[in-house]
Amino acid sequence: MPVPSSPLKLPPLAAVRVFEAAARHQNFTRAADELGMTQAAVSYQIRLLEDRVGAALFVRQPRQVVLTPLGQRLAGPVTKALRDIGTVFGEICEENQTVLTISALQTVAITWLSPRLARFQVENPQFDVRVRTSQHLVDFATEAVDMAVRYGPGGWPGVTAEKLFDCHYAPLCTPELRERLGLREPADLLNAPLLSPGDTKWRTWFADLGIDSWSPAGRTTMTLDMQAMSIQAALQGHGVALAAPELFAYDIAAGRLTFAVGHAIRSDWAYWVVYPQERQRERKIRLFRDWILAEAEAARMTLARMAGSRGMTVPAP
Amino acid sequence: MPVPSSPLKLPPLAAVRVFEAAARHQNFTRAADELGMTQAAVSYQIRLLEDRVGAALFVRQPRQVVLTPLGQRLAGPVTKALRDIGTVFGEICEENQTVLTISALQTVAITWLSPRLARFQVENPQFDVRVRTSQHLVDFATEAVDMAVRYGPGGWPGVTAEKLFDCHYAPLCTPELRERLGLREPADLLNAPLLSPGDTKWRTWFADLGIDSWSPAGRTTMTLDMQAMSIQAALQGHGVALAAPELFAYDIAAGRLTFAVGHAIRSDWAYWVVYPQERQRERKIRLFRDWILAEAEAARMTLARMAGSRGMTVPAP
DNA sequence: TGCCTGCCATTAAGAGGGCTTATGCTTCGG
DNA sequence: CCGAAGCATAAGCCCTCTTAATGGCAGGCA
DSSP: OOOOOOOOOOOOHHHHHHHHHHHHHTOHHHHHHHHTSOHHHHHHHHHHHHHHHTSOSEEEETTEEEEOHHHHHHHHHHHHHHHHHHHHHHHHHHHHHHEEEEEEOHHHIIIIIHHHHHHHHHHOTTOEEEEEEOSSOOOTTTSSOSEEEEEEOOOOTTEEEEEEEEEEEEEEEOHHHHHHHTOOSGGGGGGSOBSSTTOHHHHHHHHHTTOOOOOOTTOOSOOOSOHHHHHHHHHTTSOBEEEOGGGGHHHHHTTSOEESSSBOEEEEEEEEEEEEGGGTTSHHHHHHHHHHHHHHHHHHHHHHHHHHTTTOBOOOO | OOOOOOOOOOOOHHHHHHHHHHHHHTOHHHHHHHHTSOHHHHHHHHHHHHHHHTSOSEEEETTEEEEOHHHHHHHHHHHHHHHHHHHHHHHHHHHHHHEEEEEEOHHHIIIIIHHHHHHHHHHOTTOEEEEEEOSSOOOTTTSSOSEEEEEEOOOOTTEEEEEEEEEEEEEEEOHHHHHHHTOOSGGGGGGSOBSSTTSHHHHHHHHHTTOOOOOOTTOOSOOOSOHHHHHHHHHTTSOBEEEOGGGGHHHHHTTSOEESSSBOEEEEEEEEEEEEGGGTTSHHHHHHHHHHHHHHHHHHHHHHHHHHTTTOBOOOO
């Protein structure tokens, strides 16, 4: 805990501010112009400060005022201090308007957000977009984050959450692997090389088909923690990954990945864009919200086309 | 002429001040105590500042407030800037109360003021007395001087001038020299070694006695500009100096100098203590004024005794 | 010399803003 | 479950600061 340093005996700061301007101009009238007030007000404030200090700060000469030695000694430090304050406030105001910080899970950030973010950046060059990945639920109150992409059930308190897309899990692999293994029916996967077979979602996926006998025991390729890494392996043709196709719409649309078979399960959770509800009117918030919702919609459409052509079956959640 | 740098876009400084205290205490109520206002006022000002910045500076938690990252970035520079302002004002206030700067002609400063000043310093240790010698009439408006000892006719505009003593010119020398040369009558000086005989005051002194024939031509010891230097020579027994006995009352009282003969002339000018009339109520001004007037009075008394015992004649000015 | 202009001080009157008081809300602690 | 701690909010008052008008002073100019 920082020591609550000395109580700071300060002169009236309004007067200090007026003094600073007057000292800079060596002229009350021009200082008044700069500050948007009248010459009389400047005169009044300067006098106030002089009374406080107990000494004259300006010599009133017929056609001009000049600083006394005392005034000169004040002017430098005061100008510097006030400029420092102005600068630091200016910086954070500026930054607040131009910097847009997005928090997201690493998976989403890498697979979905960053490939699309470049376009947003190009379309909105006035913003400086920064992505921060984190595993925990970001707290807008205490962290310097403007918006977030969250994966969860929604209904968080104090924030506006708008759904980007529901989350499904489908078996994905390269078209080549699919062809080579002759995958057609969901049951064909029982003998296919599954990536991260220890993932309980595989069990769920099979169970959803009525295949309860499946067990990862004995079956092995590698076991990878993260969806993105499984997909990387799948992209190399090393096996079939169970992942959210929404996150890999680009790869699917480009033919680098395809649905191994026509079945997917749906997660209770979804992906959301989230921001403090009291900030929904801010320009940068609105802009990014609109953009990311449009992107999500586009991704969904793409996927719907691809899945439709493959006769996907998706049970209701 | 300094460039009237940028117009400094500043937030309301009153709010900044409140913010600084609140940030330091991490507590609105205690900040309010420190600032001598109510918690509601603090809350109000903080909100004002937050609206201005367009972002929260504090997170309101149930039993405490904590700075947001933005607030943290502000707090440091702001505290420093305000402390700088407080410091520089504090310094000059402090200095204004404790430093007493006296301006005087070099002659008076050396011969009269400094021998007495030590006592003032001892009696008033809370003051830091500084003497500045200068040849020109000091301008209280533009120079960092509190009071002055002036030699002149009085009647200066804008200042209070109180007479310390009238100024006379009397021939002074060591008692030894006086004895050796057998000086008794003013006319005896016609054949004595006069110091700075080129000084027109010697002509005036002789003329005052009705001796118009005196001329410095041919008579020479040295010619010295300054009264003090003539006196230094006189103290060495090198001759008779025409100087203001008031300035050398200590030397006369101590027997190091004496009136060579019993005649003096009086100058139109006098010595004054001078200070800006609007500052006459200030403690340090009053204190020094009272002290120096008392010293002058004491010096006059001493001289009167010495001169009386010598039967001095002093024509009216 | 006299007028005009630039610049600051002073005054009285008025308005606006910030402060205070009072009250409500929330949470923590016992 | 109640009290204490702590901040937010609303209403109203008072004080500060501003404004507007006027005066003074000195320099520039004719």
